[in-house]
Amino acid sequence: MILIKKQPLFTKVNNIVMEAKFEKETKVINYKLILTLAIVVVSIFCFILEYRTNDILININEATQNELMLLDGIGEVKANDIIEYRSNKEFERVSELINVVGVKTYDNIKSKVSID
DSSP states (O other): OOEETTEEHHHHHHHHHHHOOOBTTTTBOOHHHHHHHHHHHHHHHHHHHHHHHSSOOEETTTOOHHHHTTSTTOOHHHHHHHHHHHHHSOOSSGGGGHHHHOHHHHHHHGGGEEOO
16 A cells, blocks of 8 residues: 555545635635645655665566566567576576676666576
8 A cells, every 4th residue: 555644645635635625716726736636646656666666686587578677778679588598597697697688788787686
């Protein structure tokens, strides 16, 4: 469950909407509502970004194509190359990955992968 300031996200958004007031005569939108909703959206984006880039190691001997594609510089082709390489022989060291993806990509992802 996503928490924002120790409140479930749904509760926080519901409270914001319930507190919002629109002035009928002047048709002025409550800018507090817009600002608060913007903060909620940014908070959700930061949560997703943090989750994606968290210190989670991807096991190159077991990862799916989609999981491999989460790594910087790994697209569909390189992910398939990794899967094909390990189908013949599992990686015994992370450094073997350099033979499949090249030096530049390897340098970018070596701290985000494991073999176990």
